[in-house]
Each structure stands twice: as structure tokens, then as C-alpha cells.
Amino acid sequence: MPEGGGYTEFFIRRLLRSTELSEPELQDLRTLPIHVRDVSKNETISHEGDRVEHCVLVLEGFLARFQDTRDGKRQNLSFYVPGDIPDLQTLHLPTMDHSLASITPARIGMIPHEALRTLCDNNRRVAGALWRETLIDAAIARTWLRCIGRLSARARVAHILCELYTRLDAVGLAEEPIRMPITQAEFADAMGLSTVQINRTLRDLREEGLITVQKREMIVHNLPLLKQVAEFDPLYLHLDPAQRR
Amino acid sequence: MPEGGGYTEFFIRRLLRSTELSEPELQDLRTLPIHVRDVSKNETISHEGDRVEHCVLVLEGFLARFQDTRDGKRQNLSFYVPGDIPDLQTLHLPTMDHSLASITPARIGMIPHEALRTLCDNNRRVAGALWRETLIDAAIARTWLRCIGRLSARARVAHILCELYTRLDAVGLAEEPIRMPITQAEFADAMGLSTVQINRTLRDLREEGLITVQKREMIVHNLPLLKQVAEFDPLYLHLDPAQRR
DNA sequence: CGCTAGTTTGAAAAAACTCAATTGGCGTGG
DNA sequence: CCACGCCAATTGAGTTTTTTCAAACTAGCG
DSSP states (O other), rough: OOOTTTTTHHHHHHHHHHOOOOOHHHHHTTSSSEEEEOOOOTTTEEOOTTOSSSSEEEEEEEEEEEEOOTTSSEEEEEEEEEEOTGGGGGGOOBBBEEEESSSSSSSEEEEEEHHHHHHHOOOOHHHHHHHHHHHHHHHHHHHHHHHHHHHHHHHHHHHHHHHHHHHHHHHTOOOOOOOOOOOOOHHHHHHTOOOHHHHHHHHHHHHHHHHEEEEEEESOOOHHHHHHTTTTOOGGOOOOGGGOO | OTTTOOOHHHHHHHHHHHHHOOOHHHHHHSSSOEEEEEEEETTTEEEOOOOOOEEEEEEEEEEEEEEEOTHHHHEEEEETTTTTTTTTTGGGBBBBBSSESSSEEEEEEEEEEHHHHHHHHHOHHHHHHHHHHHHHHHHHHHHHHHHHHHHHHHHHHHHHHHHHHHHHTTTTTOOEEOOOOOOOHHHHHHHTTHHHHHHHHHHHHHHTEEEETTTEEEESHHHHHHHHTOOOGGGGGOOOOGGGG
């Protein structure tokens, strides 16, 4: 948890990358009612088809959204790190069209829709900031589409590593070695590959001296080259304050 | 164009599937300033990296958003039909992280961000409806992720056909034979396949009596079976009024 | 010490791709 | 009206990528 910060500090830190917010506005965000809950690893927080009345703020640990196929395969739709609100879209689409689960033991904050709606109604700039958050989430999904649809296994793996590195960096969690508790099977389900392929691709990247991944930790030895392999352009994360409207 | 309707009628028709709007609210939408423009086929309307100040409303024809890869491959991110606003996200993310182009000759309406922002500021319900539109767009991208990442070519092709059928139906454009002016190469770039694979898969579906696709028109002979092949669940389109919050 | 979850490797099979050539439809200029 | 050209669809054949299956290995943990 950031120094002296409350539960929303990671979240606010990232919001401020794309939106200017006044001190009273920040205060409104800090005083949102939050029900903190600890979840164990691989716990499903909400299921496809559920109607939910809270948003989930990630405080510690990693979550993932996913959809399954009839024959039991899984597609991870995004990973979520501290400061993210994975289901912010439920504010206007309360019926879940996918599931949300922890992939590590995690601490989450449940924020009632009610409170968020009131906040949005009373403050357009905050409403805009939250809307923007959901749009960035959508941009990530679109970029994954390009990855999975058109890039090689090698580029896909490099891409997801670049993305996680950049997103963790945005909330100050990219100090190496970076805690990266995502299994190869979870990466596989994210990038539309098999675990075998993920394993071999990670080995190749390791042998080329680009990264080290072991014991749930990652070190990036050559970020520029990794980005080039990934065809990674961080534009879609919209983290650059210069892009503010 | 719907009877007696203005340019926004298709759009309003779909909004009303997910949001209740009052007559004055509808009137606000109908009187939005729109600069109508005709574009030829395969014209790029906005490029990745552009900063835009208008949203594009599709009046006639089909558009697509896409990203390219370094080696010249293309990934289509979604198709857009009359009534859609493909770049509504630019309201809060004015820098395009992908490109938007026509795939048929099309008529589009340019709506200034300014006007949309004013409307949103003055009316929370309209703001919510527009926000929701961007969320549905995101849900479509997520569902495509599952398609491309985990479904067979056969299921992917069936899925995109089901989706287009359902979305066209939502604006009253699904009378068979359905005008479906999307080339096999464009389907390929959407579903992460090669044109050859699309062609063979369409042939298979045709030979099984599920669909007829020819001369830019489609007839679905067995929708239930097509949906089953596609593992298609329309939930993600959030078109069901019963899902209203 | 044994269990479990996760990683790693080899080998064969399957799915999809690429390349190349052919066909069909349609608009346009002669 | 016909021939040409172009775009899109179609098909065959060989190649590549990735998957599947199976087994072995490793590390953390009670």
C-alpha cells in the first residue's frame, strides 16, 4: 500500500495519468465506501450471467476475467493488477457476460454501484475519468485481438510481458524482480496458445537473454528488444499525460 | 432510412433496446449537429495516432476498425453497421489507437465531440446510454477474443455470422436475403484466419445447408444450428431490454 | 517424505497457412 | 455488344505452426 494511502491510492495514482483531478475530487474517491474482502487463489468472484451491484477494486494480488468454451477451454480476457477495477463496466451493464476470478490470493475492495453512481452524477470530471477507465480496458481487449489474431506465439508472449511490465510500472509495482504470479497455463489461456507453446516460447526468450522468469518473478533484461519482438506500442494503454484532452 | 426518421433513427432504435429515454431526450439526440459525408469503399476515415474531434455515426454501409502488424497483416477489431458509432470512445480517448475505414461505399455523420459532451453534461441518462454503448463495443471485442483464441475456424465463422445477423436484426436490417457486403478477406482479418480457410469453412457451412452466402447477400437457413456451431450466446450484445438495470 | 501444482521435454498429429493457379462476375471502354 | 481488366472467390498441394498426448522433472509444503 502506498505511504499513508488508503485503499484507493493505486487506483488514483493511475487515474491521474490520464485525468486531472482536484483535491476535493480525490477526496471523494478516497472516501468511497469500500468493503474489503480477502479471496483465496482461483476463487471465482463473479460468474457469467450474474447480476452484480458492486464493483471490485484490486488492492493486492492478481485477478483475471475469462470466458469458457463448451469443451472446457478457457480464454482469459485480461489480467488485473492492484489499482484496477476489472468490472467497472457493470455500472452500466450489471449482467456479467464473462467471469471474474482471482489467480493469486488477493485482497479486493467491493464498492457499491450506488456510491459510484452518486459520485458520477455529482461530478462530471470523475464520471469522465471512470468512463475513460472502461475505455482503456476496451483498448486492451482490442490490442489483444491483434496479438492473438495476427502475431506469432513469440510476439504474443513478448507482448503480454511488455503490457504487464508497463501497467505495473504505471502504479509503481515494476521494481525488478517483478512479482509476476501468473502460471504458464494462465498465459496460454490469455494468448490463445497451449501451455507447451508458452513454455517453449519463454525458454526461447530466456535463451536469447531477453528475460528471466522464475519463481513467480520476472526480470526484463532488454526491454527495447522485447518491445520490438512484441511490436509493442504503449499508446493503447493511454497512460501518457500528453494525451490528455 | 426509417420512416420519417432523421439521421439518428437507427442509432436511437438500438439505444432504446438497453435504455429508457424520454421524448425530450430523444429530441436532444435527433437534433445533434451532424455533418453528413459520403465515403467511397476502403477509405480510411481516421488513422491510428490521429487526434479526432468528431464521432462518426454510420448512416449507410459498413465500416471496420483495424490494426496492422509490422509485416502488413491486418486485424479487424469490429464491423460497424448503420446505427453504430464506431469511435464513440474518442469522446474520452481522442487519440486513436487503431484505424477506422469503410469497407463499402458508405454515408457517415460526423458529430462534434463538443456537442456530445454538452449533451452528456446536461443529461445523465443520455450520458449513461452513450457510456453503455462503448461498453457493449468492449464486450464485443472480448467475445471476439474468446472466438479467435479458443474456437475452431468453423465456430469462428459461424460466430461472426450470428453476431452480424443479430446486430443487423437489432436495427431492423436482417430481412433475408441480408445485405452482407464483407469480403472473405475481411472476414479472415476479423477472425484471425486466412482467406483460404474462410472460403473452405463457408463452403462447408453451405454444404451442410446452414447458410447461403453469395453476391454480398446472406441467407441463414438454420439459425438455431448455426448458433450451436458458433457457441453463440447473444448476452454479450446486451440487447435484451430485460437486462436493463 | 510424499503430495501437488506447475514446468519442461519429446514425438506424433492436427489445424491452418502459404503459394500458385483458376474461375467467376461485373463494369467499362472500344 | 464484346473484350478486357479487375476484384473476389475457389481449389489443389505442400509446408509450417501449433496442438495434443504422455511422461519426467522440480519446488514448495504439510
